[in-house]
Amino acid sequence: MTAFDELMAFQRETSALGQIAGRLGWDQETVMPRGAAPQRAEEMAAIEAVLHARRSDPRVAEWLDQAAPQDEVGKAQLREIRRAYHRAVKVPADLATAIARTTSSAQGTWAQARADEDVSAFLPVLEEVVSLKRQEGEALAQGGDVYDAMVEDYEPYTTGAQIAAIFDEMRPRLVALRAAVLERPEPAALTGSFDELTQMRLTQKLAVAFGYDLNNGRVDKAVHPFSSGSGLDVRITTRTSETDPFNCFFSTIHEVGHAAYEQGIDRDYLLTPLGRGVSMGVHESQSRIYENQLGRSRAFTGWLFDQMKDAFGDFGIADADAFYATVNRVHNGYIRTEADEVQYNLHIMLRFDLERALMAGGLQVSELEAAWNDRFKADFGYAVDKPSNGCLQDVHWSVGLFGYFPTYSLGNVYAGCLYQALRAAAPGLDAQLAEGDTSGATAWLREHVQQHGGLYAPREIIRRASGVEPGPEPLLDYLEQKFSAIYGL
Incomplete structure (x- = not known):
């Protein structure tokens, strides 16, 4: 040898x-x-x-x-x-x-x-x-820089200062869009009771619809949804709430994005350094584009509306257009994983600044709850009501994942670039999604991103797939166009 x-x-x-x-x-x-x-x-x-x-x-x-x-x-x-x-x-x-x-x-x-x-x-x-x-x-x-060394574990070749610059570019347009949207009438919220076993049956159907191979995977329940494994054994978890089936459904679609990435990697790379996602930012680009640009699209939510009617009967939403607005409702809330697309990145910016300060020594653990609550009030305009809606809501810090949080927003940025390219490459995409068929989109992502695993550096794989230098403008344009249409801005 x-x-x-x-x-x-x-x-x-x-x-x-x-x-x-x-x-x-x-x-x-x-x-x-x-x-x-x-x-x-x-x-x-x-x-x-x-x-x-x-x-x-x-x-x-x-x-x-x-x-x-x-x-x-x-x-x-x-x-x-x-x-x-x-x-x-x-x-x-x-x-x-x-x-x-x-x-x-x-x-x-x-x-x-x-x-x-x-x-x-x-x-x-x-x-x-x-x-x-x-x-x-x-x-x-x-x-x-200590924090830069930690970020390297999750997003190689990226620094905290580079991330901060991206966030500084994103914040003004996000805050302006949120302010404009919140001045408009809010779409109806989902109400009622939704059997949790029925949710799990439908979530299995959603997982398969997005290309999750259950011969090499499984769906279980956990306190915090996550994806685990690679290659021939890739597992996801979700969670259920009797009053909020969207939590279950979109958490599942999100985790399937992670799992599909791992399942889509060239099998020749199995159990090698290239046989896993190249970075958490690229990983999040897959989970976020599955969950949001595809899963929350008008086309796909029309199909999901019919699936929910079949599963739960009349659940109080009049038609597919109203359902689309409900799925994408911009609303006050505490939980990152339940946040709408407009406000999600603001949740990440809060965590990024706090954990960066923790690692630099400018913030002590004893001060964390107060710092979180003060920052949340400043950013969102209302007070945290209980710890599980505040600094205890995420599992990441307990398991030492410092430097992980910013990759969620980097994933959104990458997803914006990829979606722009996908729309240009697949003009019939909406017609497919309206039938619950995601294969055109997921096959494109598998060909241009997933199969390569760790072959290329993170920004390089996004550049190769999208044809543009990764940056936040495509994401911000997408958000402004989508929510301006929903809210009549």
Whole structure:
């Protein structure tokens, strides 16, 4: 075997172990008994110790020096292995193990604190997580910006300053659009009771409609919807509310976007660094375009309206046009995952600024709830009413995902670019979506984005697919056109 062959064989084993660790995380958030949490923390720590040892194994450096890839794919494999190795060797093994143990435990503490509306029960373990992640960030940054080092885990080749500049460009038009929309009469909200088992049956149908392969996946329920896995085993979760089936349906479509990306990657890349989504921003471009530009379109909601009538009978919305307005209703709310398209990115900007301050040391964990509540009141104009609608609503910080939040808005920006190109490439798209057929759109995304996995850098894959330099203008144009039509602006 050549050095390249030996390196790739080693990487495939490491990737397989990483998938096992991911499955433990999926189990913890879906079916694990609550009392198993202390043992699961030790299990997660043990497997992280093994993974860290492999990721920082000196043989990887030797193979990298000797490997001679023969094509573009081989060069990209080495690029990603080299980037991951250089990061892994900077983090002490005991720190990586401590982070895995603490975040596994913290996830359960967060879930209970959220259920109990008790921020004080969560803050001590969050303090531990923040301390450990700061140490990791300092080790990775080696004198540079700690938050930039964290963003690199989720959106390679992007800095906090670059993200802030994008957000500064987006905010004025978003705030102006929101103000104009909120001056207009609000469409009717969905009311009534919707059987949760019926929701789950319809959500399975939605998952399949958007191309989710249930032979290599499954749909379960969790406190916080998420997607897990890659290759031949990709799983999603959703959640139900008796009074809000949209939460279930659009969470499912969103997570199917993530899952479809992983299922669509070229199988030749299975269990290699290229065999997963290249960044969380590109990942979010898939989930957001599935959920919003496709799932909340006038064409597709017309089909969904008929499906809901068949499932639930008359549910108080007169026709498909009224249903479209209800699905896209801009309204006051606290929850990021339930936010309308106009306001969603403002939720992300809040979290981005707070976590950036936490990592820089300008904001202490003890000050987080007050800082969140003050910022929310300033940005949205009304006060947070309870912790589960405030700083306890998201799972991310409990599991150490600092630097993850801004990728949601980067995903929206990328989705805007992709949708502009998709509309030009598929003039018959609306007619297909009106029949519940997403195959034209999803096939285009699979060809131009998903199949490539990690072959190209994040902005490069969006540039190749859309034909434009990634930026927020296509997204902002789309939002203004869509909501101006709905609200008669």
